[in-house]
Amino acid sequence: MTRKPIASIVSAGISKFGAREGLYCRELFAEAAKEAFDGCPNLDPRRDIQALFVGMMSEAYEHQAHVAPLFLDWIGLLPIPAFRTEGACASSSVALRTAIFSIASGAFDVVLVGGAEKMTHLSTTGVTEILGMASDFAFEQWHGISFPGIFGMIAVDHIHKYGTTEEQLAKVAVKNHEHGALNPKAHFQKRISIDDVLSSRPVAWPLKLYDCCPRSDGASCLILTSPSIAKKFTDTPVNIIGTGQAQDTLGLFERDDFSSMKVTKLAAEQAYKMAAIEPDDIHVAELHDCFTIAELIAYEDLGFCKPGQGGRLIDEGATYLGGKIPVNTSGGLKAKGHPVGATGTAQAYEMYMQLTNQAGKRQVAGAEIGLTENLGGSASTGVVHVYQRGD
Amino acid sequence: MFISEEIKGMKTAISTIASNDHNGFILDDEGRIVPTIENFYKYCAGHKLMGTKCVKCHTLTCPPRGICHKCLGTEYEWVELAGRGVLLTYTVIHFPPTQFQALAPYAVGIVRLDEGPNLPGMIREINLADLKIGISLEIDFESTIPEEWPKWPRYFFKPRI
Numbered sequence: 001m002t003r004k005p006i007a008s009i010v011s012a013g014i015s016k017f018g019a020r021e022g023l024y025c026r027e028l029f030a031e032a033a034k035e036a037f038d039g040c041p042n043l044d045p046r047r048d049i050q051a052l053f054v055g056m057m058s059e060a061y062e063h064q065a066h067v068a069p070l071f072l073d074w075i076g077l078l079p080i081p082a083f084r085t086e087g088a089c090a091s092s093s094v095a096l097r098t099a100i101f102s103i104a105s106g107a108f109d110v111v112l113v114g115g116a117e118k119m120t121h122l123s124t125t126g127v128t129e130i131l132g133m134a135s136d137f138a139f140e141q142w143h144g145i146s147f148p149g150i151f152g153m154i155a156v157d158h159i160h161k162y163g164t165t166e167e168q169l170a171k172v173a174v175k176n177h178e179h180g181a182l183n184p185k186a187h188f189q190k191r192i193s194i195d196d197v198l199s200s201r202p203v204a205w206p207l208k209l210y211d212c213c214p215r216s217d218g219a220s221c222l223i224l225t226s227p228s229i230a231k232k233f234t235d236t237p238v239n240i241i242g243t244g245q246a247q248d249t250l251g252l253f254e255r256d257d258f259s260s261m262k263v264t265k266l267a268a269e270q271a272y273k274m275a276a277i278e279p280d281d282i283h284v285a286e287l288h289d290c291f292t293i294a295e296l297i298a299y300e301d302l303g304f305c306k307p308g309q310g311g312r313l314i315d316e317g318a319t320y321l322g323g324k325i326p327v328n329t330s331g332g333l334k335a336k337g338h339p340v341g342a343t344g345t346a347q348a349y350e351m352y353m354q355l356t357n358q359a360g361k362r363q364v365a366g367a368e369i370g371l372t373e374n375l376g377g378s379a380s381t382g383v384v385h386v387y388q389r390g391d
Numbered sequence: 392m393f394i395s396e397e398i399k400g401m402k403t404a405i406s407t408i409a410s411n412d413h414n415g416f417i418l419d420d421e422g423r424i425v426p427t428i429e430n431f432y433k434y435c436a437g438h439k440l441m442g443t444k445c446v447k448c449h450t451l452t453c454p455p456r457g458i459c460h461k462c463l464g465t466e467y468e469w470v471e472l473a474g475r476g477v478l479l480t481y482t483v484i485h486f487p488p489t490q491f492q493a494l495a496p497y498a499v500g501i502v503r504l505d506e507g508p509n510l511p512g513m514i515r516e517i518n519l520a521d522l523k524i525g526i527s528l529e530i531d532f533e534s535t536i537p538e539e540w541p542k543w544p545r546y547f548f549k550p551r552i
Contacts (some may be wrong), residue, residue, distance in 0.1 A: 033531040144491040152482030205483040
């Protein structure tokens with residue numbers, strides 16, 4: 001069954017993720033844009049692209065604000081309008097929604113949407129502090145509650161409520177590294193063992209170093225068109241058929257439940273309804289595994305399993321490549337890397353590759369419907385998109 | 392009519408924030424202590440944990456805010472909280488932000504105060520092995536005022552004896 005498309009992806013690009021020494025956001029974004037342009041010979045970027053939407057979290061990383069015109073200039077597309085959105089780690093998913101709305105409104109037919117972040121030139125402490133700015137300064141940061149600390153508290157609550165184990169958390173990291181080893185663009189392309197995770201040094205108990213995604217440099221982008229003209233540019237577009245977003249308190253402490261992300265549930269509800277699908281219809285998904293616990297909770301909030309059963313789902317192997325619902329075939333934030341502003345459209349990039357049968361060794365055979373879930377901060381922003389192959 | 396009155400009330404609160412200063416507290420035109428984070432921490436300097444109660448729907452909020460998150464009411468009264476509660480969740484931070492490095496490893500958690508609101512903070516004077524969801528904690532206050540901006544005196548939690 002073909003669902004009603006809201007917008008179509010006709011090409012996509014991603015930079016290599018990792019420690020990209022000496023390269024900055026504008027250059028990484030240009031690297032991603034080049035792949036998207038090269039992948040779409042029927043598109044003349046200067047003639048066809050009418051606007052740019054970019055997500056970036058923070059000026060603090062490379063002392064650079066006002067990146068919308070900067071990225072636009074570096075890909076040679078001045079003087080079309082360029083917009084920047086910020087939603088912490090969900091910045092480019094929010095950019096994608098903004099781009100979708102611009103197309104749905106009729107303002108534009110063809111836009112470029114993406115994101116970037118440069119992080120590895122700073123120390124881990126420096127990066128952790130900038131990421132921490134997405135939590136509540138007055139009541140979390142001021143009292144020494146780091147960003148991993150917030151997810152540590154979420155993990156303790158989940159373990160207490162449902163009996164989730166540190167081994168189950170470790171399996172998320174092991175799986176995503178296994179997938180990342182099949183992705184030439186991933187930050188980490190090596191396998192790790194459960195013991196590697198369990199014996200890595202503690203960061204915010206029960207989270208250890210290998211439960212945490214790395215700091216990475218990278219950029220990603222999509223060429224998005226109105227569905228009616230997508231076939232002018234490619235025979236194999238990927239349609240966005242559902243989109244949803246919700247917000248929650250910045251402070252984790254002000255919520256009723258720490259073991260479930262209300263924003264994911266609400267965003268998924270909107271996206272599922274718009275796409276007219278059930279969780280069972282999804283063939284492949286990219287979920288927000290900033291910390292291993294976040295992926296298990298996402299399984300539950302998205303309806304891949306019942307509340308509290310996330311640990312069991314990974315035990316069953318359901319979310320591995322070859323399983324019932326492969327999750328984070330790209331390697332996820334954990335192994336592919338998490339240049340925060342790039343992550344949202346990098347998840348969409350993976351859907352584009354999977355649903356056009358271009359994912360190589362990590363291809364999910366016959367994948368037709370995919371989902372992405374992206375969190376900002378401690379789940380103060382949640383964005384879900386549903387995709388369908390459009391050929 | 393109703394909404395415009397609320398907006399007028401908000402404008403009054405906002406316009407006076409920078410103007411009056413009484414014993415360090417920021418006051419509105421009628422001399423009332425406005426429900427801001429700055430004033431919350433001013434109370435902490437006097438070793439008091441204070442929240443605000445919405446006059447309209449009686450929701451108790453701690454930390455305080457100018458617009459009630461339940462009913463959008465803007466009339467409030469300050470209420471002192473006992474500072475006792477139970478631990479809802481916690482973690483031990485081994486890799487802290489720079490300014491807390493001397494304290495690592497240290498515990499932080501979220502406490503459900505007896506009066507209802509949740510408050511996060513550091514948990515001190517505890518053996519890390521004794522951390523457990525559900526233990527009883529009480530608030531205490533640092534006696535020194537931090538030198539760095541925004542100079543808010545820190546509260547923390549410790550086991551209730």
